[in-house]
Amino acid sequence: GIVMGLNLLEVVELQLPSFFSDYDPRAAAANLPSSGVQAYLAGLTFALAASPCSTPVLATLLGYVATSRDPIVGGSLLLTYTTGYVAPLLIAASFAGALQSLLSFRRYSTWINPISGAFLLGGGVYTLLDKLFPATSMVM
Structure with a gap:
């Protein structure tokens, strides 16, 4: 968590592998017969592109x-992660027609990485300190 937070804050640069970085989905989609296959391949391409960002987390x-x-607890954490990961995509897909108005929020997108990095760094430092100095319970 600490390293990923520092990476989002641009203190540490992580070089993660990026597969299919030169892949053009539009050229491949032109030869596909159905829109279902096109949607599947678009999702697959997005997953491969997002993998370097989401895999460490x-x-x-x-x-x-x-x-x-x-x-x-494990299932709850994984469900929460999945919900947070998918929610922006579902919201964007739901409001695809209003994309022009959503583009006005781009000025706020510069804050996403620093805020995410601060949360990850804070959580990582808290977890590290909790492991190094565990809280002792007093029995009365």
């Missing part, structure tokens, strides 16, 4: 869930 989350050994 998901790997950290999966590592934490695996060590917590609590299926309720």
